Amino acid sequence: MFQKPLKQPISVLVVLHDGNGNVLLIKRADYQNFWQSVTGSVEPGERLIETALREVYEETGILLLENQITDWHESSQYEIYQHWRHRYPEGVTHNTEHVFSAKINHNSPIKLNPKEHTAYDWMPIKEAADKVFSPSNKAAILNLHKHLF
Structure with a gap:
């Protein structure tokens, strides 16, 4: 059986929005009622922006170009939930997450990967948060407004 390679503890978070105060959220398939923005780990040799573009495409079917995504040049470190630590090398407990955002049309067709996500919804910022x-x-x-141009 094929085993996925272990993840690097470096990831991206991409907040997709419509420019009118609404955020696209996707619901995880592996944990009921876990809603999130697009996220994903950096693959070997990838630049952060490449990871962000790849993850948006893999998780929503939306193909963006580099000039359509905003790198916030911000990151945070958080403790990896215990139930996901098996995906990382032994002893890894924290992940560094880099934040991006992109404005997409509210009517963009969304194509979810059913192995990863089961639903999507556009929500006002407060509700999404x-x-x-x-x-x-x-x-x-909640900080999206600081990065709108």
């Missing part, structure tokens, strides 16, 4: 399970995701959603 309250719905996500991750404190760093909540902070990014």
Whole structure:
């Protein structure tokens, strides 16, 4: 049986928004009621922006170009939930998450990978911030207004 390679403890978080105060959230398939923005780990040799673009495409089916995504040049470190630590090398307990955002059309067709996500929804910023399970995701959603041009 094929075993996935272990993840690096470096990831991206991409807040997708419509520019009108709404954020796109996706619901995880592996944990009921875990809503989030697009996230994913950096693969070997990838730049952070490449990871962000790849993850947006893999998780939503939306193909963005580098000039369509904003690197906040901000990161946070958090403790990896115990139930996900098996995905990382032994002894790794913390992850560094780099934040990005992108404005997409509210009517963009969303194509979820059913192995990863089971639903999506556009929500007003406050509602989205309250719905996500991750404190760093909540902070990014609430700070989105600082990164709109």
